[in-house]
Amino acid sequence: MNRLLEIGFQIAGRWALVDGRLSLELLRHGSQRNVLYAFVSDGDVKYVGKTTQTLSARLYQYSNPAQSQKTNVRNNRLICELLQAGATVEVLALPDNGLMHYGQFHINLAAGLEDSIITLLNPEWNGKPTALPDEAETSTPAPPLTEFTFILQKTYFRTGFFNVPVDHAEAFGKDGEQIDIFCGDASGPLIGTINRRANMTGAPRIMGGTGLRDWFQAQAEMMQDIRVTVQTPNEIHMDARGS
Numbered sequence: 639m640n641r642l643l644e645i646g647f648q649i650a651g652r653w654a655l656v657d658g659r660l661s662l663e664l665l666r667h668g669s670q671r672n673v674l675y676a677f678v679s680d681g682d683v684k685y686v687g688k689t690t691q692t693l694s695a696r697l698y699q700y701s702n703p704a705q706s707q708k709t710n711v712r713n714n715r716l717i718c719e720l721l722q723a724g725a726t727v728e729v730l731a732l733p734d735n736g737l738m739h740y741g742q743f744h745i746n747l748a749a750g751l752e753d754s755i756i757t758l759l760n761p762e763w764n765g766k767p768t769a770l771p772d773e774a775e776t777s778t779p780a781p782p783l784t785e786f787t788f789i790l791q792k793t794y795f796r797t798g799f800f801n802v803p804v805d806h807a808e809a810f811g812k813d814g815e816q817i818d819i820f821c822g823d824a825s826g827p828l829i830g831t832i833n834r835r836a837n838m839t840g841a842p843r844i845m846g847g848t849g850l851r852d853w854f855q856a857q858a859e860m861m862q863d864i865r866v867t868v869q870t871p872n873e874i875h876m877d878a879r880g881s
Contacts, residue, residue, distance in 0.1 A: 639681045641759070642730055645751075647676065650693065650731035653701075655721045660701040660714055662729070668694035668872065669818040669827045672734035674748035674755075677713070677763070679720050679727045685713060685763035686756050688748040692818065692827075693731055698870040716763055783809040783868045787879065795860045798851030799833075800844055802866075807841040811871035819846050820875040821853040827873070828853070844874070 651664035667673060673693045677685040689696035700717070703710030717727050734747040756764050786806050794800045802810060811817065813834035818827035828849040836843040846853075858864065858878035867875040 639678045639683055639730070642676055642678075642683065642732075642755070645732070647674075647730040647732045649728055650675070651697070651729040653677075653717050653721060653727040653729070655718065660718055660721075662697055662701055664694055664697065664729070664872075667731045667733050668692065668816070669829070670731070670733040671825075672746055672748050674732045674734075674751055676730045676755075676761070677717065677727055678730055679725050683759050683761050684716070684727075685761050686752060686759070688752045692873060693733075694818065694872050695870050697729065713763060783870065785865065785867045787863045787865050790854060790858050790860055790862045790864050790878075792860055795854050795858075796851065798846045798848055798854065800846075800864070801837060802842045802844065804839050804841045806868070807839070809868045809871060810842045810844075813842075815872060817844060818873045819844070819850060820873070821850070822857060822877055832872075 648666065650667045651662055654661050654663060669692050671692055672688075672690055673696075674686070674688045675693060675696075676683050676687075687696075699707065699710050700713050703714050705711065720727050732747070732751070784806050786803055788794075788800055788803065790800075811832050813832060815832045817830045817832050819830045820827050828846055830844055830846040830850065833843040833845050834840050844850075853876075854864075863879040865877050865879050869875060
């Protein structure tokens with residue numbers, strides 16, 4: 639673990655069991671793409687992987703694996719076994735800051751370091767003697783949790799929030815949690831908040847602030863349909879239908 643910290647890895651989150659299910663508390667780098675990450679238990683590096691997705695989207699697949707995703711299912715089981723035994727399991731992450739170049743070509747830090755770290759540290763869960771590839775980078779990305787549309791009402795247009803339909807409320811995270819809002823073709827997210835206290839039904843109100851307000855006003859018209867794709871409980875993608 640110390641060797642990872644020395645080259646710039648940071649503790650990004652930790653795994654926990656909630657009602658018998660694997661849950662993640664993500665502290666930083668959730669919206670970053672091109673990330674090298676590691677699962678560490680009591681200082682021992684258990685697994686190293688990389689992702690071109692956002693870190694939050696990739697890690698969500700470990701807590702909610704499809705049965706066909708063997709790496710996700712296996713790591714879910716192994717993490718749960720450690721937690722049940724009283725061990726801690728942390729997530730370390732090293733995002734690609736985009737600063738490394740060879741001539742005009744960008745060097746992907748995560749891709750460049752992964753093989754070397756796995757060879758040197760030989761993490762137990764990556765497999766021996768040859769490391770297993772990160773499943774998320776060799777298979778079809780996990781499907782979205784749900785999709786829906788809402789009408790861009792005057793209040794949404796002017797203030798930068800929207801209410802989630804009750805039928806889709808369970809797809810979102812808890813009250814007060816951060817949510818990454820990808821608008822249109824933007825490469826990076828707006829940072830919003832999930833508010834479950836504003837509506838009597840408990841359905842979330844997604845608070846996007848001035849950033850979301852500005853996108854609404856630049857991309858759409860009042861009473862236009864806005865499509866929302868919920869990729870994880872804390873990541874959504876939006877586009878103005880017909881724009």
